Amino acid sequence: xxxxxxxxxxxxxxxxxxxxxxxxxxxxxxxxxxxxxxxxxxxxxxxxxxxxxxxxxxxxxxxxxxxxxxxxxxxxxxxxxxxxxxxxxxxxxxxxxxxxxxxxxxxxxxxxxxxxxxxxxxxxxxxxxxxxxxxxxxxxxxxxxxxxxxxxxxxxxxxxxxxxxxxxxxxxxxxxxxxxxxxxxxxxxxxxxxxxxxxxxxxxxxxxxxxxxxxxxxxxxxxxxxxxxxxxxxxxxxxxxxxxxxxxxxxxxxxxxxxxxxxxxxxxxxxxxxxxxxxxxxxxxxxxxxxxxxxxxxxxxxxxxxxxxxxxxxxxxxxxxxxxxxxxxxxxxxxxxxxxxxxxxxxxxxxxxxxxxxxxxxxxxxxxxxxxxxxxxxxxxxxxxxxxxxxxxxxxxxxxxxxxxxxxxxx
Numbered sequence: 001x002x003x004x005x006x007x008x009x010x011x012x013x014x015x016x017x018x019x020x021x022x023x024x025x026x027x028x029x030x031x032x033x034x035x036x037x038x039x040x041x042x043x044x045x046x047x048x049x050x051x052x053x054x055x056x057x058x059x060x061x062x063x064x065x066x067x068x069x070x071x072x073x074x075x076x077x078x079x080x081x082x083x084x085x086x087x088x089x090x091x092x093x094x095x096x097x098x099x100x101x102x103x104x105x106x107x108x109x110x111x112x113x114x115x116x117x118x119x120x121x122x123x124x125x126x127x128x129x130x131x132x133x134x135x136x137x138x139x140x141x142x143x144x145x146x147x148x149x150x151x152x153x154x155x156x157x158x159x160x161x162x163x164x165x166x167x168x169x170x171x172x173x174x175x176x177x178x179x180x181x182x183x184x185x186x187x188x189x190x191x192x193x194x195x196x197x198x199x200x201x202x203x204x205x206x207x208x209x210x211x212x213x214x215x216x217x218x219x220x221x222x223x224x225x226x227x228x229x230x231x232x233x234x235x236x237x238x239x240x241x242x243x244x245x246x247x248x249x250x251x252x253x254x255x256x257x258x259x260x261x262x263x264x265x266x267x268x269x270x271x272x273x274x275x276x277x278x279x280x281x282x283x284x285x286x287x288x289x290x291x292x293x294x295x296x297x298x299x300x301x302x303x304x305x306x307x308x309x310x311x312x313x314x315x316x317x318x319x320x321x322x323x324x325x326x327x328x329x330x331x332x333x334x335x336x337x338x339x340x341x342x343x344x345x346x347x348x349x350x351x352x353x354x355x356x357x358x359x360x361x362x363x364x365x366x367x368x369x370x371x372x373x374x375x376x377x378x379x380x381x382x383x384x385x386x387x388x389x390x391x392x393x394x395x396x397x398x399x400x401x402x403x404x405x406x407x408x409x410x411x
Contacts, residue, residue, distance in 0.1 A: 012077065012305070013325035015147045016221040018231055021214060024150050025235030027157035028210035028295040030164070034243065035285035037207050039265030042250050045200030048193065050184045050247040052200030057240035059201070059398065060208035062391045063362045064236050066369045068229035069384045071215055073372075075224035078306015079215035080365055085310055087368025096364050097307040099357045104213075104300035105334060108135075108293045109342040115289040131342055138294045139335035142301065143321070143328050146220045149298050156291040163284040164242055167266065170274040171249030184251045202398055206355050207243065211235045212362075213295065216302040249273060297334055304330040359399040366391035 016024075038049075045052040070083045081097030116130035142149050175181055187197060214231050218224040246269075250259060253272045262268040264285065267278030305327035308318035321328040366388040373385025 011325070012219045012302075012320065012327070013146065014220055014222050016150065016217060016227075018227050018234075020147075020150050020154065021217060021221060021227060021231035022234045022238075023154035023157050024217065024295065025211055025214045025231050026161065026238055027153045027291050028213050028299070029208060029235055029239050030157070030160055030242065034164070034207050034246070035264070035266045035281075035288060037204065038246060038250055038269070039260045039262060041200040041204045041247065042256065042265075043260045044203060045196045046193070047184055047251050048187055048197050049200060049251045050244050051187060051197050052204045053207075053240070053243040053247045054185075055197065055201030056204035056208055057236065057243070059205050059394065060211060061236055061240075062387075062394060063366060064211060064232050066366050066384070066388050066391050067212055067215055068232055069380050069387075070365070070369055070372075071218065071228045071232075072225045073381060075218040075221075075228065076306055076309070077216050077219040077302040078304070078310060078312075079218060080212070080361055081303065081307045081312055082310055083368045083372075084364050085312060087371040088364065090312060092364055093310070094307075094312050096361050097303055097312055099361050100303050101300045101334070103357050103361075104296040104303075105337045105341060108296040108300075108338045111289045111292045111296075112338065112342055115286065115293070119286075128343065132339065134290070134293065135335055135338055135342075138290070139297055139331055141294060142297045143324060143326055143331050145324050145326060146217070146298065149294060153291055153294055153298075156287055156294075159284055160288045160291065161242070163281055164246060164266075167270045167273065167281065168242070168245050168249065170270065171245075171253070174249055174252040174273070177252065180252055181248060184248050198401075202401055204243070205398065206358075208236070208239060209355070209358050210295070211239070213299040216299050216306065219302075219306070293338075297331065297338075300334045301327050301330040304333065356399055356402065359395045359402075363392045363395040363399070366395065 041052050042049045067079070071079065074082050074086060076082045078097060080100050081093045084096040085093030112131045112134055113127070115134060116127045119125070119130055141152055187194060211232055214228060214235065218228055221227050246266075250256070250265075250269055253259060253269055255268070255272050259265045259268045259272065264278065264282050266285065267281040270276070270281045271278040304313055304317045305320075307313035308315050308330075317327070317330045317333065319329050320326065369381065369388030370385050370392065371388075373381040373383070373388060376382040376385075
């Protein structure tokens with residue numbers, strides 16, 4: 001049964017506090033990507049791979065500040081669409097909102113296929129059946145309640161983060177060579193090495209995508225104006241710290257070529273620094289895929305709900321389950337779209353394009369801050385208006401760099 005309230009389709013239940021929101025943020029940011037990405041960044045940047053991750057964290061942090069400023073003024077679900085609607089108008093807002101939803105749906109489909117492929121190595125079941133099963137179970141968790149979804153995601157996040165910390169623990173002896181550690185943070189002058197660091201930074205940036213999803217939990221968070229910006233900064237801080245430590249260890253590891261050439265580079269890194277089997281790390285990467293799907297379902301459904309309440313999507317999508325106080329219709333639409341795309345389209349190429357869509361969304365959010373800051377005349381929006389313009393220019397420059405270099409074209 002769905003409840004109706006004058007002029008609205010219901011309200012989401014506020015239950016999330018700062019620790020749980022950070023769990024959500026870390027879970028959606030530190031996902032399956034880093035388990036496969038570190039080898040590719042190492043191949044591009046070599047000894048200076050830590051600098052690539054620092055560069056990527058800086059790029060993410062610049063837009064993160066824009067999000068934090070806008071959240072204090074507009075703490076609503078569907079945040080990117082809300083920000084852009086207020087700053088640039090409905091046309092750009094719809095493009096932004098549906099772009100965010102599309103990236104969540106497409107990435108979930110790709111992860112679901114990868115997950116099914118791995119499980120088929122263990123259980124001889126048809127791929128379509130496995131995909132339907134994992135999407136159905138995770139959609140049911142997302143419908144049951146946001147707190148339950150976050151509890152589930154938090155449990156997997158602990159496993160993900162714990163696995164990375166174990167790798168770091170075994171790699172700590174490498175930090176004894178202070179000269180080599182210092183060298184990994186000292187850029188080699190020259191066009192080729194600096195281009196390698198920049199290319200690695202652009203690639204590593206996509207391991208940070210996800211922190212912005214925290215904003216879409218505003219209407220289920222207690223004191224969102226205070227809590228959500230802090231959750232964004234804590235998430236980015238934890239992510240940068242973990243990624244840079246891993247990058248230092250990878251750059252100093254003995255068998256670097258095995259890490260670079262492996263399809264499971266973090267597992268190879270673990271084997272290199274510990275002398276143990278990398279299978280537990282590979283298994284953790286598979287479990288991380290489950291987390292990636294769940295948090296994307298939660299995020300995309302909240303964006304659709306928020307867009308509906310802004311008049312940017314059909315109001316039908318704003319209906320809230322009267323018992324669970326979750327956007328059940330939006331959740332069902334997201335689940336159905338994931339299944340449809342999984343079965344009907346070649347998602348690998350589309351998944352590569354989601355990075356460009358994300359940069360476009362970031363650019364529009366930053367431009368919205370610039371526009372709103374110009375209109376405000378006073379307050380935080382006004383103070384950060386030029387920050388927004390600089391962030392938009394940076395995102396567009398990265399997008400053109402990616403297109404020009406064809407960084408993902410061979411994947």
